[in-house]
Amino acid sequence: ARAKAPAHTRCCGSHVACRMAKAIHVCTSTDCSGKGGKALWKDLEDICEGTGCEVSGVSCLNHCGKGPNVEIRLKDKQPKVLEKIVDFKAMENMLKKEVGVSMKKTERQVAEIKYEVRRAKTPAERTEKLQKAFKVLGGEESAGATDARLASQLFVLRAKQVLEKNAAKAIEDAKQAIAVYDKASEAFLVLGMAFEKHGDWNEALQAGERAVELGDTKEGVGLVKRVKAVAQEAEKAKKKQEEEEAKKAAAEEDAKKKSEEEKNKKDQRKKEAAAKKKAEEEAKKKAAEEEEMARRKAEEEAAAEALRLEEEAKAKAKAEAEEAERERQRKAAEEEARRLAAEEAARQKAIQEEEARKREAEEAARQARLKAAEAARLAYEASLQGRLRTCCGLPRIHTDDAE
Numbered sequence: 001a002r003a004k005a006p007a008h009t010r011c012c013g014s015h016v017a018c019r020m021a022k023a024i025h026v027c028t029s030t031d032c033s034g035k036g037g038k039a040l041w042k043d044l045e046d047i048c049e050g051t052g053c054e055v056s057g058v059s060c061l062n063h064c065g066k067g068p069n070v071e072i073r074l075k076d077k078q079p080k081v082l083e084k085i086v087d088f089k090a091m092e093n094m095l096k097k098e099v100g101v102s103m104k105k106t107e108r109q110v111a112e113i114k115y116e117v118r119r120a121k122t123p124a125e126r127t128e129k130l131q132k133a134f135k136v137l138g139g140e141e142s143a144g145a146t147d148a149r150l151a152s153q154l155f156v157l158r159a160k161q162v163l164e165k166n167a168a169k170a171i172e173d174a175k176q177a178i179a180v181y182d183k184a185s186e187a188f189l190v191l192g193m194a195f196e197k198h199g200d201w202n203e204a205l206q207a208g209e210r211a212v213e214l215g216d217t218k219e220g221v222g223l224v225k226r227v228k229a230v231a232q233e234a235e236k237a238k239k240k241q242e243e244e245e246a247k248k249a250a251a252e253e254d255a256k257k258k259s260e261e262e263k264n265k266k267d268q269r270k271k272e273a274a275a276k277k278k279a280e281e282e283a284k285k286k287a288a289e290e291e292e293m294a295r296r297k298a299e300e301e302a303a304a305e306a307l308r309l310e311e312e313a314k315a316k317a318k319a320e321a322e323e324a325e326r327e328r329q330r331k332a333a334e335e336e337a338r339r340l341a342a343e344e345a346a347r348q349k350a351i352q353e354e355e356a357r358k359r360e361a362e363e364a365a366r367q368a369r370l371k372a373a374e375a376a377r378l379a380y381e382a383s384l385q386g387r388l389r390t391c392c393g394l395p396r397i398h399t400d401d402a403e
Helices: 030-034 037-048 088-099 105-117 123-136 140-146 148-162 167-180 185-198 201-213 219-381 384-392
Strands: 022-027 053-058 070-074 080-082
Touching: 022 037, 022 088, 030 037, 037 053, 037 088, 037 105, 070 088, 088 105, 105 123, 105 148, 123 148, 140 148, 140 167, 148 167, 148 185, 167 185, 185 201, 185 219, 201 219
Parallel strands: 022 053
Antiparallel strands: 022 070, 070 080
């Protein structure tokens, strides 16, 4: 389909695309964007990179309802609008026929997979298709050696897919894109966007400025302006925060000093109270010690008096005991003496009685002898000798003599 471009889309000479011999303007209005206009813009940028055909996004081409629409601009020719670039084949034919851009086999395979990736419905589907594209180039490790520009585009595309949810992974992929091919402005643009998302303003600014240097005068400039504005705001916020922190620190320092002064006063009061308490306690202690000493002295004196009294009592008891013992011994001696005297008296009596008995016995024996002598005399006298002595006048033989 062909249509004359509206007046506001004619070359102004300010866009890079407007100064090129061949240029493609992709409608990015609401209607065309809803039908894949922005994705088509990126597909065409990747394919036309390095071909001398510049691709850019523009506002409405006034063919609403028939998109996605593109405008072809060739040097010294009137612009024309092509409608319904709705699939990869239509895009490929448009490029070949209108601007003379064709693709080799590998490039075409990768471009078709990227076309599908940009229109995939789920992250899993996009990831699967990107892996498929890397395999066409021999895998991620070898893709750069196979075709650095295509490998870089794949890394950039993957970085874009994760940019919103995983800025760190987007930074990693963008850096890989630059590592294999550092001439693509979009790799630096995506790296700057990822750094912006991550909050690394200086790195984002550097990447954005590099993207502008490599020709991205729209999104790159927008990124730079955005990052500078954010950086300025961040710097202002940082300065404000530093001022607030300084004020806070000063206030905290004042509060700390006041707190320390108050603490010192409290400590001093505590020390004074402690010293007073200590003095009182020492006085109490001293008084208690003196009282204790007096008590002990009184106790010692009482104990000494008690001991003295006890000693006296013991001595008295001992003396009394000794006196009692002496009395007992005296009585015992007296008793013993009486006993001995009684015994002696009994012995003497017994002796006397024995002597009396002996005397009685002797007397009885004597009497008996006398009687016997008398009887013997009488018998003698009665005998011849007796008669002779009697006649002769001889003394008679006494019984004692006879014995």
